[in-house]
Amino acid sequence: MANGPISVQVAWLPKTSRIIQQLWVIPREELSSVQKLKKILISPPEISYSDIQYILNYIQPENFFDFRHNHQFESKIAGIVGMPYVLSAQSGTAALHLALKVLGVKTGDTVLCQSMTFVASANPILYERANPVFIDSEPETLNMDPELLEKAIQELFKKGIKPAAIIYVHTFGTPGNADEVMRIGRQYGIPIIEDAAEALGSYYDNTPAGNFGDISVFSFNINKIISTGGGGALCSKNKKYVEKARFLANQAKEQRQHYEHCELGYNYQLNPFAAILGKAQLPKLKHRAEKKRELHRFYFDLFKNLKNIKLIGESHKSRSNFWVNAVIFENYDTYNSMVSLFEAFGVEVKPLWKPMHMQPLYKSYMHYLNGVSENAYRLGLFLPSGSSMTKAQRDQIEYIIKKL
Ligand SMILES: Cc1ncc(COP(=O)(O)O)c(C=O)c1O
Incomplete structure (x- = not known):
């Protein structure tokens, strides 16, 4: 068992998630080499x-x-x-x-x-x-x-x-x-x-x-x-x-x-x-915004050929600081795969914000809906977006996404 493959429990994913089985084919050595890196956070503090x-x-x-x-x-x-x-x-x-x-x-x-x-x-x-x-x-x-x-x-x-x-x-x-x-x-x-x-x-x-x-x-x-x-x-x-x-x-x-x-x-x-x-x-603002834009381009290149994943981008008039990158999946299979793989490889993963009209605190208030925010919440994830992300961390993320 010590050298066997790894299974990952992600508390907030349905227990029947297919990826649990898929992970059994990831050898333990493969995981431990990348797990030596520090956990990759979505939006790490940047005090230098x-x-x-x-x-x-x-x-x-x-x-x-x-x-x-x-x-x-x-x-x-x-x-x-x-x-x-x-x-x-x-x-x-x-x-x-x-x-x-x-x-x-x-x-x-x-x-x-x-x-x-x-x-x-x-x-x-x-x-x-x-x-x-x-x-x-x-x-x-x-x-x-x-x-x-x-x-x-x-x-x-x-x-x-x-x-x-x-x-x-x-x-x-x-x-x-x-x-x-x-x-x-x-x-x-x-x-x-x-x-x-x-x-x-x-x-x-x-x-x-x-x-x-x-x-x-x-x-x-x-x-x-x-x-x-x-x-x-x-x-x-x-x-x-x-x-x-x-x-x-x-x-x-x-x-x-x-x-x-x-x-x-x-x-x-x-x-x-x-x-x-x-x-x-x-x-440092300009430099950090540039680094974050560069990271966005990295994600854009990674996802551009994956038809069932959409990376949230800019509007035609905006130039974003890309404070945080987000993706929306077309189906739960790929969503669950990404969550489980990120968890296994020490990458922080979180769903996009649960919209206010769905929150227990706010659901009794009036709302005007079109389904966009609910879909983004149910099928969307934040991606690690720190401007200080290292080359090794990027490589790790690339490696994971290429497994999808
Ligand atoms: C959209 C938005 N509004 C308001 C706030 C509140 O800012 P603070 O955490 O500094 O109170 C945050 C972040 O934390 C935010 O993301």
């Missing part, structure tokens, strides 16, 4: 030695509370995104919450939100006791489907409901049909919150992602292309929005000698030390 060196220059007590680091970080983000006003925040989720507050979203309001997203896009709607209405995706980039969005708005208008905001996500870092979503927002007078959490360094029609919405939001979580360990940003061309967000993020402290509070505030400011890490990381 030079970042640590940079931080070390600032290890003095005063830097732990010097918000000038935040302001410097903010002006660098403003330069990249082309938004003049920026607030650095404790997380992308906090920035989204502030965006809703600044736009005046309140109890009972309706907010339109993409269904195919990470839950953080939707949760701030419930923080404000507003009602989300979920919109399905278009198939090319899995961004919000503008046709469904317009249909939802028209039906809501007929019922006398004017949505308070649209939360539009650049899925996996790729802007979809931003022109059309912006046109709809303008036409119906609904402000747009651009959830660009994953899209720093991406472009749409040669304009940076995060430059379109009334307010845009980024995440610097540990798995993002640029990380502050945990952090976010809120950006706008409207100075008043960002000033209000800054006020709310600092416990809504009035400008008085004593502690005076007339409004409910939050502790949502970014810690200055995190801002220092952000300053160290931002100059």
Whole structure:
């Protein structure tokens, strides 16, 4: 048995999966040679030695509370995104919450939100006791489907409901049909919150992602292309929005000698030390986005002749940072094979996001569907997408995919 072939149990695959049998033909030696490599993660943290060196220059007590680091970080983000006003925040989720507050979203309001997203896009709607209405995706980039969005708005208008905001996500870092979503927002007078959490360094029609919405939001979580360990940003061309967000993020402290509070505030400011890490990381953005694009091309070449697997790409006007790559399978056999092989060879594997309208927390809210997000969830997988992926790791992935 010690030298026998390997069987892999993948808890979330059906027990009858054919691949369990198929794996019995993979010799143990073949697996152990590749298993010597480190586990290949979908979106590994990328904090480098030079970042640590940079931080070390600032290890003095005063830097732990010097918000000038935040302001410097903010002006660098403003330069990249082309938004003049920026607030650095404790997380992308906090920035989204502030965006809703600044736009005046309140109890009972309706907010339109993409269904195919990470839950953080939707949760701030419930923080404000507003009602989300979920919109399905278009198939090319899995961004919000503008046709469904317009249909939802028209039906809501007929019922006398004017949505308070649209939360539009650049899925996996790729802007979809931003022109059309912006046109709809303008036409119906609904402000747009651009959830660009994953899209720093991406472009749409040669304009940076995060430059379109009334307010845009980024995440610097540990798995993002640029990380502050945990952090976010809120950006706008409207100075008043960002000033209000800054006020709310600092416990809504009035400008008085004593502690005076007339409004409910939050502790949502970014810690200055995190801002220092952000300053160290931002100059690497272009290089990382290029490496991720190169990795996308690698996957494109690997999958181009496999008819039953579709790699999610860009729209004709977008240039993605390819924060994360994703594939959708035509059938469960190949899907199960890929999951089992990845598990066996030490490659992290996860289904694409379960859409919000299918989540126990959100399924009772109104939704406009076309089947795209459900299909992507049921038959889609994230692929390892770190910009620091080594040649040996790529070879390992290529080897696995060629077994399919
Ligand atoms: C689309 C999307 N929106 C919002 C967030 C929330 O960002 P954070 O984790 O910084 O709170 C994330 C990521 O984590 C995200 O992927």
